[in-house]
Amino acid sequence: MRLVFRATLFLLLGLLAFSLMVPPIAAAPPAGTPTTYTVQAGDTLYSVAVRYHTTVAVLKHLNALKSDLLQVGQQLIVPSSDPSEPAPPATTLPSAPAPSGHSYIVQRGDTLSRIALRYGTTARALADLNDIHNLNLIEVGDALAIPNSSTLVTPGLVLDPPAAHQGGTVMIKVTQPDLVSVSAKVNGETIPFTHTAGYFYGLVGFSRCAKVGSVPLTVTETDATGKTTSASAKITVAATAFPVQSVTIPPGKEALLDPALVKKESDELNAIVGQYTPVRLWSGPFRMPVSGGIVSSYFGTRRSYNGGPVGACGHEGMDIALDGGIPIYADARGRVVFAGLTQVRGNMVVLDHGLGVFSAFFHQSEMDVKVGQMLEAGDLIGKVGTTGLSTGTHLHWSIWVNGVYVDPVEWTKTLVP
Ligand SMILES: [Zn+2]
Numbered sequence: 001m002r003l004v005f006r007a008t009l010f011l012l013l014g015l016l017a018f019s020l021m022v023p024p025i026a027a028a029p030p031a032g033t034p035t036t037y038t039v040q041a042g043d044t045l046y047s048v049a050v051r052y053h054t055t056v057a058v059l060k061h062l063n064a065l066k067s068d069l070l071q072v073g074q075q076l077i078v079p080s081s082d083p084s085e086p087a088p089p090a091t092t093l094p095s096a097p098a099p100s101g102h103s104y105i106v107q108r109g110d111t112l113s114r115i116a117l118r119y120g121t122t123a124r125a126l127a128d129l130n131d132i133h134n135l136n137l138i139e140v141g142d143a144l145a146i147p148n149s150s151t152l153v154t155p156g157l158v159l160d161p162p163a164a165h166q167g168g169t170v171m172i173k174v175t176q177p178d179l180v181s182v183s184a185k186v187n188g189e190t191i192p193f194t195h196t197a198g199y200f201y202g203l204v205g206f207s208r209c210a211k212v213g214s215v216p217l218t219v220t221e222t223d224a225t226g227k228t229t230s231a232s233a234k235i236t237v238a239a240t241a242f243p244v245q246s247v248t249i250p251p252g253k254e255a256l257l258d259p260a261l262v263k264k265e266s267d268e269l270n271a272i273v274g275q276y277t278p279v280r281l282w283s284g285p286f287r288m289p290v291s292g293g294i295v296s297s298y299f300g301t302r303r304s305y306n307g308g309p310v311g312a313c314g315h316e317g318m319d320i321a322l323d324g325g326i327p328i329y330a331d332a333r334g335r336v337v338f339a340g341l342t343q344v345r346g347n348m349v350v351l352d353h354g355l356g357v358f359s360a361f362f363h364q365s366e367m368d369v370k371v372g373q374m375l376e377a378g379d380l381i382g383k384v385g386t387t388g389l390s391t392g393t394h395l396h397w398s399i400w401v402n403g404v405y406v407d408p409v410e411w412t413k414t415l416v417p
Contacts (some may be wrong), residue, residue, distance in 0.1 A: 001061035039074040048076060057128045064241050064298075066097050077241055087221045097261075106142040115144065117175055117199065122160035123417065135414060156218060157231055164215075166240040167300045167407040169415060174200045174219060181222045186235065187215040191402065192276055194355060196417065203355060203416070204235075205401025208300040208312030212239045242300035242314050246307070246340050256317040265344050271357040272338055272350055274403040281354035282332035286291055286411040287377055289331045289361060290384065290395050291323035297405040316405045317362075324365050326384040326391040330375040331359050331397070346388025347398070348380050355416075359408070362396035 023173040031108065036047060043058045045068050059065070062077040070076075086162055094364040104115060112123040112135050129145050138144070156176035164170045174182045175198070182200035191202040214234040222228045295318060302314040334351035335357070342348050347364035365385025369375065386393045 009368060030146070035078060036075045037078045039070045039072055039076060041072050042148050043070055043072075043137070044068075045070060048078065053199065056163070057124065061168070061236060062241060064243070068163075070400065077239070085336065091344055104144045104146050106138050106140050106144060108140050110138065110140075112136075112138055116240040117173075121146070122158060122173075123161075124160055125162070148177075157233060159233075159235060163236045163238055164204070164206045164210075166210050166242070167405075168206050168410060169401050169406050170204045170206065171415065172202045172204060172217070172219065174221060178223055179221050180224055182219065184217060184219045185317075189402075192356065193254060194278060194280065201267055203357065203401050205356075205404035205406045206237055207404050208240070208242065208316075208407075210237050212237055231368070240300060242302050243298055244302050244304065245297075246304045262344055265342055269338075269342075269345075269350075269360075270403060273360075273400040275337075275352070276356050276402070277335075277352055277354045279354045280416065281334050281352070281374075282357070282377070284332075284377075285414045286331040286359070286399070286408070287329075288412065289328050289359075289381070289397055290320055290322055290326060293320040293326070293395070295319065296321040296394060299405075308396070317360075317396050318408050319394050319396050321392070321394045322384045324383070324385050326395075328361050328364065328381045328384060328395055330377055330379045330381055331411075332377045333398075334375060336369045336371050336373045339369050339371055342388060344389045345386065346390060347382065348388075351375065352383075356402040357411075358400045359411075360398045360400075362398070363390045363394060365393075 018295055039048070045065075045144050048070075049056050049059050056068070058077065059078070104254055106115070112126055112132070116123045116126050123135055126132070126144060126146070132138065156174060158173040158175060160171045160173060161168075172184055172186075172193075172235075174193070177198075179200060182192065182202070183405050184191040184202055186204050191204055193200045193202040214236045215232045217235050218226060219231045219233075221231070297315050297319040299316075299318045300314040302310050302312070304310045328349075330351060332351075332353050334353040336349060337352045338348060338350035338360075340348065345362040346359075347367050348360055348362050349364065349367055349369055350358055350360040361381055363385055364382040364387060367382040369382070375381070384393055384395050390396075399406055399411050
């Protein structure tokens with residue numbers, strides 16, 4: 001454990017050097033950004049979520065909660081500083097039927113996604129509100145509560161989830177009928193869109209050290225006559241309560257990592273994961289690439305070195321401590337775009353899953369795939385090792401969306417329909 005931890009530390013030390021340009025989170029968040037709430041007797045996650053016009057899922061994310069249980073006196077990060085603030089006015093799609101009493105009876109042929117689109121909301125919001133754990137299991141005759149349409153930014157534009165957070169992924173859905181193409185810019189960066197049953201969508205990854213606040217979103221739509229329209233909105237980015245670790249670096253060890261070398265390797269890797277394959281190669285949620293093991297460092301973990309300030313930009317993936325030689329399996333269907341030895345990350349395999357989504361597996365003892373090979377979810381990639389800047393056997397698992405590291409654990413839950 002200690003060895004693995006130390007290995008990760010050296011990896012991160014170098015990366016930290018390049019993250020210092022990112023301003024740390026402001027001490028006093030502006031109005032409307034996360035604040036804290038002290039849990040009172042009788043509170044549940046659901047009651048707190050309702051009070052702050054959010055969902056249980058968002059609260060769990062913000063607070064990195066593993067269970068639904070709250071304790072009186074517990075401090076929760078909540079998305080709004082003012083619980084008395086009214087919920088945003090409901091907006092509905094022009095073609096959406098008026099919700100009757102905010103409930104809907106499931107009809108033959110319905111899917112959660114189809115119902116969500118009809119009400120200008122998301123399958124996830126419906127599932128959260130109705131406590132549905134398996135998105136595929138709804139039955140004809142079920143009564144579903146329909147959330148108010150606060151997730152709908154403007155008619156025909158849906159953010160899923162409705163707010164972003166550091167290290168998270170947001171899907172932008174454009175549900176206007178009769179469009180031939182859609183593109184978007186988030187904070188000036190172009191987000192490619194793809195088409196699926198009846199709508200266009202694009203994926204946006206938010207950095208683990210993204211600035212907290214709101215970022216501008218512009219969506220440009222072109223219809224069959226060639227007419228182009230633009231819509232603007234804001235995406236709210238909340239802070240994620242990443243774990244913080246205090247680390248003591250043994251004297252002299254800092255020299256093991258040459259910043260120029262680390263930068264060169266990062267640049268090369270960024271060029272690979274910055275590509276875009278306009279086809280979705282995977283389906284369903286991503287799976288854990290190994291079974292068993294102990295998480296020795298979560299995504300985004302922020303570190304203070306030798307008592308110094310806590311870095312604003314933490315761990316670029318998730319470390320799972322395991323014995324050497326344990327098999328590593330593909331987390332989702334994808335094409336091998338890199339398989340080779342690197343100085344920092346050791347034996348590394350990178351998979352392209354399409355739509356700007358990539359995943360990678362560092363420090364392998366052995367690689368069993370070749371560049372160009374197409375892998376199905378669960379296919380063998382290689383074996384756990386301790387190559388590169390690692391002194392203990394572990395798997396480091398990273399996922400990128402459009403070149404930005406995001407939390408791999410979120411991708412083990414269904415995101416793209
Ligand atoms: Zn790591």
